[in-house]
Amino acid sequence: MNVFQTRPRGHAWAAALIGLVAGAVALGIGQLAAGLVDPKASPVIAVGDAAVDRTPAALKEWAIRTFGANDKPVLISGIVVVLALIAMGLGLLARRRMGYATAGLFAFGVIGAAAAVTRPDGGVLDVLPSAVGAAAGVWALRILARRTWPGAEPGYGSYGDLRAPSAAAPSREEDPQDLYGGEDLRGASTGDAHGDGASGTSGVAGREAAGRPAVMRATAEAPAFDRRALLSGVAAGVVVAGAGGLAGRALGGRLDVSTERAQVALPRPAVPAKPLPAGVDFRLKGLSPFSTPNRDFYRVDTALVVPQVDPKTWTLKIHGMVDRPIEITYADLLKRPLIEADVTLTCVSNDVGDNYVGNARWLGARLADVLREAGIRSGADMLLSTSSDGWTCGTPVDIVMDGRDALLAIAMNGEVLPVSHGFPVRQVVPGLYGYVSATKWVTDIKVTRYDQDEAYWTPRGWAAKGPIKTESRIDLPRGGTTIPVGRTAIAGVAWAQHRGIDAVEVRVDKGPWRQARLAAVPGPDTWRQWVVDDWDATPGEHTIEVRATDATGRTQTSEYAPPAPDGATGWHSVLVVAK
Ligand SMILES: Nc1nc2c(c(=O)[nH]1)N[C@H]1C(S)=C(S)[C@@H](COP(=O)(O)O)O[C@H]1N2
Numbered sequence: 021m022n023v024f025q026t027r028p029r030g031h032a033w034a035a036a037l038i039g040l041v042a043g044a045v046a047l048g049i050g051q052l053a054a055g056l057v058d059p060k061a062s063p064v065i066a067v068g069d070a071a072v073d074r075t076p077a078a079l080k081e082w083a084i085r086t087f088g089a090n091d092k093p094v095l096i097s098g099i100v101v102v103l104a105l106i107a108m109g110l111g112l113l114a115r116r117r118m119g120y121a122t123a124g125l126f127a128f129g130v131i132g133a134a135a136a137v138t139r140p141d142g143g144v145l146d147v148l149p150s151a152v153g154a155a156a157g158v159w160a161l162r163i164l165a166r167r168t169w170p171g172a173e174p175g176y177g178s179y180g181d182l183r184a185p186s187a188a189a190p191s192r193e194e195d196p197q198d199l200y201g202g203e204d205l206r207g208a209s210t211g212d213a214h215g216d217g218a219s220g221t222s223g224v225a226g227r228e229a230a231g232r233p234a235v236m237r238a239t240a241e242a243p244a245f246d247r248r249a250l251l252s253g254v255a256a257g258v259v260v261a262g263a264g265g266l267a268g269r270a271l272g273g274r275l276d277v278s279t280e281r282a283q284v285a286l287p288r289p290a291v292p293a294k295p296l297p298a299g300v301d302f303r304l305k306g307l308s309p310f311s312t313p314n315r316d317f318y319r320v321d322t323a324l325v326v327p328q329v330d331p332k333t334w335t336l337k338i339h340g341m342v343d344r345p346i347e348i349t350y351a352d353l354l355k356r357p358l359i360e361a362d363v364t365l366t367c368v369s370n371d372v373g374d375n376y377v378g379n380a381r382w383l384g385a386r387l388a389d390v391l392r393e394a395g396i397r398s399g400a401d402m403l404l405s406t407s408s409d410g411w412t413c414g415t416p417v418d419i420v421m422d423g424r425d426a427l428l429a430i431a432m433n434g435e436v437l438p439v440s441h442g443f444p445v446r447q448v449v450p451g452l453y454g455y456v457s458a459t460k461w462v463t464d465i466k467v468t469r470y471d472q473d474e475a476y477w478t479p480r481g482w483a484a485k486g487p488i489k490t491e492s493r494i495d496l497p498r499g500g501t502t503i504p505v506g507r508t509a510i511a512g513v514a515w516a517q518h519r520g521i522d523a524v525e526v527r528v529d530k531g532p533w534r535q536a537r538l539a540a541v542p543g544p545d546t547w548r549q550w551v552v553d554d555w556d557a558t559p560g561e562h563t564i565e566v567r568a569t570d571a572t573g574r575t576q577t578s579e580y581a582p583p584a585p586d587g588a589t590g591w592h593s594v595l596v597v598a599k
């Protein structure tokens with residue numbers, strides 16, 4: 021006999037609803053506690069962070085490819101949906117036995133708390149949001165159940181949960197009042213007060229397996245179902261959940277550093293960038309501008325809550341294989357000679373033709389100068405930098421020290437570094453993908469060795485070192501569009517940071533390669549616009565392909581490679597129709 025036939029079936033919707041609302045109360049109160057303790061310790065965020073941390077290369081790549089810049093909202097929504105389903109399940113389970121649902125909520129509290137404390141920057145207090153949330157969920161579940169089924173057996177505090185522990189209760193067969201198992205409980209779902217047990221029939225008992233645990237305790241009274249109390253309780257629960265969530269957000273907002281950011285007065289650069297040469301930007305509509313505005317700049321990081329780092333308390337420690345460990349403050353950094361540099365950042369997850377690349381003018385102190393002050397010991401080959409939220413990045417020492425504009429950057433395109441791009445301080449190293457160079461919210465640099473330390477993405481399937489590969493992209497015409505027959509500009513960008521782009525070629529329908537005209541560039545560290553303006557599009561479908569050659573003379577390979585483990589290769593191609 022299926023065990024489910026011995027339990028109530030009525031009001032499943034009500035039970036699921038109660039579970040859902042109890043779950044919402046748990047999350048709302050959890051959020052409130054997180055607002056007091058640490059927004060990153062909120063149950064959903066903590067679990068999301070744990071999920072992100074367990075993301076291997078292939079999954080990260082897939083998420084970025086599938087959801088693009090929305091990967092974070094999608095992850096959070098996914099977690100919320102899963103939690104909602106589980107909460108409904110717990111509501112249904114509570115009908116069977118409140119203890120099961122309580123245990124379920126407790127288990128979720130433990131999972132959330134564990135996720136929160138084990139974050140790299142997690143503290144003991146971070147257990148609170150999940151613990152308090154789970155307790156609030158249990159409390160809400162019990163109250164809602166009691167309101168909805170006022171007659172339910174108090175020993176279990178549960179609605180329709182009338183099963184006694186098997187050992188203590190008489191068996192079904194022995195108990196003539198065993199009315200609430202099997203089919204009979206369907207009745208309970210429809211009537212408000214379910215009679216006094218007179219409806220029990222031997223048929224019901226007979227359909228039950230012999231020796232099943234008894235269903236009844238002392239009372240033959242089926243629980244009354246109070247729809248109105250249910251609905252008012254649900255409304256109250258929703259209000260508590262919503263108020264908790266909003267209050268938590270507001271409280272968390274006190275940590276927001278936008279005011280501190282607004283108060284920063286940027287010093288003048290000791291070494292200003294040369295003015296951009298004329299002709300860096302063809303200014304074609306649809307072509308990526310040479311300088312990417314901050315608001316359009318791609319963002320990639322593992323942080324579900326943007327770290328809020330107060331420049332007044334920020335410090336950067338440099339230690340490890342150094343002669344003199346040092347610690348610098350934001351004020352110290354601003355007093356150093358600052359240089360300006362135009363550098364294009366690229367994410368290793370950028371697939372052929374994608375948008376995880378952007379160019380900005382950065383202002384910062386030379387990382388090499390700071391490291392020289394600390395004195396790098398011989399044998400060190402890696403800088404293991406850590407962000408305020410515990411993300412780590414491994415950068416080759418020789419690259420940072422070779423004279424290129426490797427910076428501890430404080431400004432981006434003439435603006436104090438935006439919070440989502442690393443305020444107050446981030447690294448920028450021309451020529452290396454972001455995951456091995458561009459630590460945002462950087463607070464610690466350990467001078468070490470690749471054979472002794474591992475950065476965040478390395479055990480997750482990405483290469484320990486990540487020099488940027490030569491790539492080119494067609495921006496115009498956009499793939500999949502229809503263009504007018506006749507003269508059409510083909511244009512895009514190409515990059516090979518710190519080597520520089522020497523040539524770009526384009527071919528249409530596998531015809532001969534044509535040399536693209538290259539825009540001016542300030543140096544080898546930025547991308548370069550290119551254009552072919554003499555293409556006469558004939559009616560019909562056309563495939564346009566592009567390939568770039570860097571200043572070392574290497575032409576990018578046609579062979580496609582996915583982003584993992586060390587950056588995509590292959591020619592970008594677009595298909596258009598001329599009409
Ligand atoms: N603290 C921190 N810094 C980080 C990352 C991160 O996850 N956490 N991601 C890196 C990666 S993979 C890239 S591509 C660049 C992106 O910088 P942006 O978001 O300013 O464009 O930041 C790097 N710095």
Ligand SMILES: [Mo]
Nearest residue numbers: 367368454455
């Ligand atoms: Mo990246």
